[in-house]
Amino acid sequence: xxxxxxxxxxxxxxxxxxxxxxxxxxxxxxxxxxxxxxxxxxxxxxxxxxxxxxxxxxxxxxxxxxxxxxxxxxxxxxxxxxxxxxxxxxxxxxxxxxxxxxxxxxxxxxxxxxxxxxxxxxxxxxxxxxxxxxxxxxxxxxxxxxxxxxxxxxxxxxxxxxxxxxxxxxxxxxxxxxxxxxxxxxxxxxxxxxxxxxxxxxxxxxxxxxxxxxxxxxxxxxxxxxxxxxxxxxxxxxxxxxxxxxxxxxxxxxxxxxxxxxxxxxx
Ligand SMILES: [Zn+2]
Numbered sequence: 001x002x003x004x005x006x007x008x009x010x011x012x013x014x015x016x017x018x019x020x021x022x023x024x025x026x027x028x029x030x031x032x033x034x035x036x037x038x039x040x041x042x043x044x045x046x047x048x049x050x051x052x053x054x055x056x057x058x059x060x061x062x063x064x065x066x067x068x069x070x071x072x073x074x075x076x077x078x079x080x081x082x083x084x085x086x087x088x089x090x091x092x093x094x095x096x097x098x099x100x101x102x103x104x105x106x107x108x109x110x111x112x113x114x115x116x117x118x119x120x121x122x123x124x125x126x127x128x129x130x131x132x133x134x135x136x137x138x139x140x141x142x143x144x145x146x147x148x149x150x151x152x153x154x155x156x157x158x159x160x161x162x163x164x165x166x167x168x169x170x171x172x173x174x175x176x177x178x179x180x181x182x183x184x185x186x187x188x189x190x191x192x193x194x195x196x197x198x199x200x201x202x203x204x205x206x207x208x209x210x211x212x213x214x215x216x217x218x219x220x221x222x223x224x225x226x227x228x229x230x231x232x233x234x235x236x237x238x239x240x241x242x243x244x245x246x247x248x249x250x251x252x253x254x255x256x257x258x259x260x261x262x263x264x265x266x267x
Contacts, residue, residue: 002057002073004134004167005210006221006229010079011052011059013224014071014104017081018049022099023063026117030093033111035126037118040067044117046099056130056166062120069096070116070126071106077113080105084225104224130166134203139165141196148188148196155191155199156184157255168203170257171216171238176203178237183266184259185252209234237261 002010025045028034044067051062059071071079079096080089082103094106094115106115116126132138132147147164148155158164159173168176177184179202182195191199215221215229218239222228240249243262252259 001075001169001219002077002215002221003169003172004054004057005172005207005213005231006215007057007059007073007167008054008211009215009223009229010073011054013081014059014061014079015049015052017083017098017102017104017224018061018096021102022046022048023096024099025097026069026115027095027097028093029095030108030111033093033106033108033114035114035116035118037116037122037126039119039122040117041119054167055127055133056162057169058127058130060123066120068118068120068123070114070118070123072114072116074108074110074112074114076110077106077108078222079224080107080222080226081224129163131162131164132166134165134167135207139200139203141193141200144191144196144200145193148191151189152187154185154254155182155188156259158188160255160257167207171218171235172206172210174238174260175235176206178243178261178266179206181266183263184254184261 026034044065047063047065049061050064053060061069089107091107091109092105093108093111096104118126148158156173156177159168180198210216210231213230214223216231217228218232236244237249237260243249243265245265247262247264249260250263
């Protein structure tokens with residue numbers, strides 16, 4: 001499942017595809033994959049890319065004519081450029097048409113991914129309530145202390161709650177907690193400012209390293225050019241049997257997801 005570093009990687013590559021090309025249209029190939037703002041006025045195409053940003057696991061592409069695309073890959077969504085690989089897929093759910101006959105295919109086995117075309121000013125209506133950006137300036141130990149105040153929910157679950165912190169999923173939550181030496185079962189509200197400082201630093205470090213390595217390709221994350229990310233080679237506890245210091249990694253379930261942690265390092 002793409003998390004913040006994978007979405008950032010795909011966004012960077014989508015922007016490269018779109019920045020010098022006229023966008024000719026958006027085709028929906030599976031019911032419900034493309035959502036169109038009912039307030040969209042007139043013709044949306046052709047359009048050009050005028051700006052972009054990432055919010056949590058969402059990509060926002062701003063277009064000419066006052067419209068935007070919101071792309072959410074969800075579990076298995078990927079964007080594949082026909083410039084790199086022109087191969088039809090039976091899992092193609094939507095398609096961004098570019099000038100010269102090029103396409104960006106939205107391929108999504110599980111069909112949970114969405115592409116929304118909306119008026120730029122209506123973006124908030126189509127976005128869920130998202131928490132703080134873990135690479136942004138607001139993500140500080142003091143902010144986390146306030147955010148987790150009186151929360152008894154385990155820190156692992158709190159890290160993955162998109163309404164608290166936007167962009168972290170199971171792989172990075174495991175890795176961040178290992179590197180912060182925090183037991184994933186610790187109630188979020190009981191963490192000291194000192195430990196939250198470590199959590200903040202390690203969150204930034206893990207995410208930045210993963211972005212630099214184009215994300216993690218564990219299951220089926222692929223980039224726009226169909227290449228894999230490389231961060232899976234640097235994971236320290238996720239799906240490991242031993243931690244880097246040689247202790248046995250323990251696997252438990254939290255919120256229905258697998259948690260990997262070292263009971264020695266993460267006391
Ligand atoms: Zn250990």
